[in-house]
Amino acid sequence: xxxxxxxxxxxxxxxxxxxxxxxxxxxxxxxxxxxxxxxxxxxxxxxxxxxxxxxxxxxxxxxxxxxxxxxxxxxxxxxxxxxxxxxxxxxxxxxxxxxxxxxxxxxxxxxxxxx
Numbered sequence: 001x002x003x004x005x006x007x008x009x010x011x012x013x014x015x016x017x018x019x020x021x022x023x024x025x026x027x028x029x030x031x032x033x034x035x036x037x038x039x040x041x042x043x044x045x046x047x048x049x050x051x052x053x054x055x056x057x058x059x060x061x062x063x064x065x066x067x068x069x070x071x072x073x074x075x076x077x078x079x080x081x082x083x084x085x086x087x088x089x090x091x092x093x094x095x096x097x098x099x100x101x102x103x104x105x106x107x108x109x110x111x112x113x114x115x
Contacts, residue, residue: 001025002076009079016085017105023089024098030054030061043070058091 001021008015032039033051041047046068054060066072066086077083092101 002072005082006076006079009076009082015082016089019082019085019089020093020101020105022086023093023101026061026065026090027056027093029065030056043068057094058087062087062090 001018005015005018005022007013008018029039029047030051033048034056038044039047039051047065050064050068051061054064066077066083089101089105092104096104
């Protein structure tokens with residue numbers, strides 16, 4: 001997803017729903033870590049630690065995960081709008097849940113990338 005998000009951002013195409021997919025992974029990491037469930041990833045130990053030590057919101061889990069340069073390279077995060085799109089998607093998931101976040105992403109007739 002991150003490669004597709006990068007490509008869309010560079011090309012000036014919408015990527016709001018791609019950001020929602022990435023935010024879903026972030027929430028998955030946090031929820032798995034909190035449940036004590038295994039995270040299958042080369043960074044599993046670090047992801048588990050972050051998920052267990054931070055709040056599951058845009059002030060805790062979100063900044064901790066986007067600071068992992070092994071996952072979110074600085075050049076990606078420096079692209080205009082990418083960090084904010086990820087933050088907005090994560091906040092929507094955290095506050096509204098997945099179904100409402102998807103509905104928000106797919107609605108509004110903005111020609112976004114969810115269809």
